[in-house]
Amino acid sequence: MLRSSKNFFKYFLLIILSIFTYSLQAIVPKAPGLAAKSYVLMDFHSGKIIAEHNPDMQVAPASLTKMMTGYVVSAELEAGRISLDDEVLISANAYAQNPVFKGSSLMWLEVGKRVKVEELIKGLIVSSGNDAAVALAEHIAGSESAFTELMNHHAAKLGLVNTQFENAHGLSATSHKTTARDMALLGQALIRDFPEEYKLYKERSYKYNGIETPNRHPLLSDPTMMVDGIKTGHTEEAGYCLVSSAMKGNMRLISVVMGTDSKNSRKTESKKILSHGFRFYKTVKPLQAGKELTRPRIWMGEKDQVSLGIAEDIYVTIPNNNGELKAHFVVEEDLSAPINRGQRAGKVFFVLGDETVAEYPLVALEAIEEAGFFGRTADSVSRWFDSLFD
The missing domain is CATH 2.60.410.10 (D-Ala-D-Ala carboxypeptidase, C-terminal domain)
Structure with a gap:
């Protein structure tokens, strides 16, 4: 008493x-099931997971890896250890015709040429260039393997507890794994920590060396959605993957769809889960x-x-x-x-x-x-x- x-x-x-007190009107139906190995729908501002399926199942990330490559590059820029005007000598390892990159996405770099960091970042984010990823990794850390130590360091700081990186580009490797939840958290960190870099994720194309490469994110051009990024990914092991972020009013949602069976499927399933979130939920302050x-x-x-x-x-x-x-x-x-x-x-x-x-x-x-x-x-x-x- x-x-x-x-x-x-x-x-x-x-x-x-x-x-x-908020007056609410409609009953919230169960989130739709998606034709994907795993998925997550997260509110950017609150961090709440609205829908999920196998969110912590480890899967191959494919080119979603480049989200972390870009995050590390931005962190190094912010710390002043590199500059946008730095000129990077393109090594044979990063060269577009290196056999490891056959059939993969490229910026179309040429061995022995010098390219500014600012251009390489565009090639990484917009063109999803594996060559750009390796060139940036070597410039920052001396080698790609050393760069992956930085990637894993930042992953730990961001709480990506089920993620391990072995390379900067995302081609399959034995322990190169992540989860839908971890990719949602990484997307949230990109938007929150480096908003200027994030603006590049909505660019539709990038031209370098006379070759124009499109941004592969299928929802950027969908007039019914409000998507402004983030990243596609595909390998035989990973299937077709897509991380998307969209704004409606004061609400931003991040969807992660992993392991669909086609480009069209990853687009359709991502659109389905984003639409559910915007229709039946809201963010309040x-x-x-x-x-x-x-x-x-x-x-x-x-x-x-x-x-x-x-x-x-x-x-x-x-x-x-x-x-x-x-x-x-x-x-x-x-x-x-x-x-x-x-x-x-x-x-x-x-x-x-x-x-x-x-x-x-x-x-x-x-x-x-x-x-x-x-x-x-x-x-x-x-x-x-x-x-x-x-």
């Missing part, structure tokens, strides 16, 4: 913020970063209360059905100074019906210094007296 206002903010106290949610009592501080809220804007994916989204928060018991700005002090939960659909940390929006001797002594006495009624 709560006997004092000082004890009001106990950790397990649940406080309903009923102002976050119920709370803004920096907005105060509560001011609980604190002990031993220069102030008696601290402002709490969230550190980053919150997004929640909810279905378009009858229900009420509510925000609840809990505050840690006996908060004491000193308190740093951004320090965790509880949690915010979002509940739809009986289901908790998301949770985020509740943090201090201000720093509170420790009180002087007399202030601390007074609070110690108050805390002792208050504990008598617990």
Whole structure:
């Protein structure tokens, strides 16, 4: 039983913020089954998986590999270790006529020529050039094998727990594997971390050395969709794969379809799952970063209360059905100074019906210094007296 206002903010106290209510109208049907080995549909902003099938089954990624190659290149550019104006000497290993690349996608580089990094990036992303992938790998790390260490390092940082890269281009190799979930996370990271590079993924074609190569993503030209990337992939082992991202209003979805049996199938199945997501779900932003949610009592501080809220804007994916989204928060018991700005002090939960659909940390929006001797002594006495009624 709560006997004092000082004890009001106990950790397990649940406080309903009923102002976050959304009127929803239609029943959400089950996501359609797809003719694919595995697939994932993810909301970009919230990270919620809307639909999935075998999301963690390891499969060959084919040219989806180049998403990570591009991610590493962007990270090296951001770190200042390479420049867009760097001229790369094209090795025999990267040369388009190297036997390992027969029948594969190319930028059509020539051995012994020097090509700027900026051009190689376009050849990697738009043309899906295996030669461009190897040329960039050698420029950054000295060899393709050394470059794959960087790829796997970034994969680990991004939480791609079921992914292992053995090369920069995606041709089949023994341990070169990924999953639909990991590819969705990689797509999310590309858009979030390197938005300028991501703009290249919607380019329809790229011309180099007098040869124009098309972007193979089939949904870029579909007028019924809002797709602005990301990548196709195909080998005999992988089948036909497609990662897509599309925007509708304030909602961005990422679909990953792995292992279909044809180009047309990967297009059709991707369109099917994206349409389901946009039709039956929506992304809402119920709370803004920096907005105060509560001011609980604190002990031993220069102030008696601290402002709490969230550190980053919150997004929640909810279905378009009858229900009420509510925000609840809990505050840690006996908060004491000193308190740093951004320090965790509880949690915010979002509940739809009986289901908790998301949770985020509740943090201090201000720093509170420790009180002087007399202030601390007074609070110690108050805390002792208050504990008598617990």
